[in-house]
Amino acid sequence: MAPETCRVKGLVVIALVLCTTEPAAAQYGVVPATKATEAELQPSACQLRLAKVAMFKPLPVLAGPGECGAVDAVLLEWVILPDQAKVAVAPPATLRCAMAEEVALWLREDVAPAALKLGAPLRGLDNFDSYECRGRNRVRGATLSEHGRANALDVRALRLANGEVIDLTDVNVPKHWREALRGSVCARFSTVLGPGSDGNHEEHIHVDLAERRGGYKMCQWEVREPVKQAEKTEPDAEAKAAKLEQPVPLPRPRPVASAAGGAPAKKMRSHLRW
Numbered sequence: 066m067a068p069e070t071c072r073v074k075g076l077v078v079i080a081l082v083l084c085t086t087e088p089a090a091a092q093y094g095v096v097p098a099t100k101a102t103e104a105e106l107q108p109s110a111c112q113l114r115l116a117k118v119a120m121f122k123p124l125p126v127l128a129g130p131g132e133c134g135a136v137d138a139v140l141l142e143w144v145i146l147p148d149q150a151k152v153a154v155a156p157p158a159t160l161r162c163a164m165a166e167e168v169a170l171w172l173r174e175d176v177a178p179a180a181l182k183l184g185a186p187l188r189g190l191d192n193f194d195s196y197e198c199r200g201r202n203r204v205r206g207a208t209l210s211e212h213g214r215a216n217a218l219d220v221r222a223l224r225l226a227n228g229e230v231i232d233l234t235d236v237n238v239p240k241h242w243r244e245a246l247r248g249s250v251c252a253r254f255s256t257v258l259g260p261g262s263d264g265n266h267e268e269h270i271h272v273d274l275a276e277r278r279g280g281y282k283m284c285q286w287e288v289r290e291p292v293k294q295a296e297k298t299e300p301d302a303e304a305k306a307a308k309l310e311q312p313v314p315l316p317r318p319r320p321v322a323s324a325a326g327g328a329p330a331k332k333m334r335s336h337l338r339w
């Protein structure tokens with residue numbers, strides 16, 4: 066067979082293949098896949114709402130391992146307050162959009178006004194943990210934590226414009242202020258775990274949007290009394306009593322650390338978290 070004839074036959078074969086495969090490709094999803102890709106590039110309704118109150122980066126679908134993962138996730142970097150001031154989420158938090166939106170609204174509507182009562186505007190939130198594929202409290206084989214669904218945030222502290230860092234579990238922060246904050250966070254989120262919940266949340270607050278039957282919520286955050294503050298004021302009480310030149314009862318023996326003049330050893334921060 067002449068080479069020209071072979072070439073022509075080859076072209077005919079290619080044309081036939083193209084003609085026969087095109088309808089099949091359409092039938093098996095090439096066109097729908099293209100539409101899906103375009104749809105993925107469009108921001109979700111949640112992200113459109115979030116863009117009005119925060120600055121964030123949309124993330125690709127978080128997939129696995131195992132049950133872990135989330136769709137419509139974002140990297141939440143800043144929350145914009147009503148006066149256009151920005152609150153930094155540090156480090157930026159990986160959250161599904163609905164969770165990011167609730168965090169943004171909490172900061173805007175509840176935390177920012179509360180911060181003003183402490184003397185300065187809100188400027189930052191310390192993110193202790195957001196998306197992480199693990200069991201509750203890092204126990205292997207335990208129920209998947211909401212962190213594994215990008216549906217949880219661990220908050221350690223807030224930062225104010227005057228440089229002050231407000232640790233949410235610090236007993237020296239006014240108790241009524243912490244109680245009010247607990248009320249706001251428990252109203253918004255379905256799970257809130259803090260000091261007194263399970264021993265793993267003594268120095269941070271866990272919040273998530275877990276869905277439970279009947280909309281059941283968990284609000285376990287014991288707002289503690291400033292015990293150490295009472296010990297610190299003891300010398301002042303003694304001085305006042307001495308000025309009155311009246312007999313006063315002997316002070317109670319103090320802990321060894323205080324007697325030696327040293328500060329009590331700082332507790333190890335817990336690494337077990339929901």
Ligand SMILES: [Zn+2]
Nearest residue numbers: 219271338339
């Ligand atoms: Zn947590």
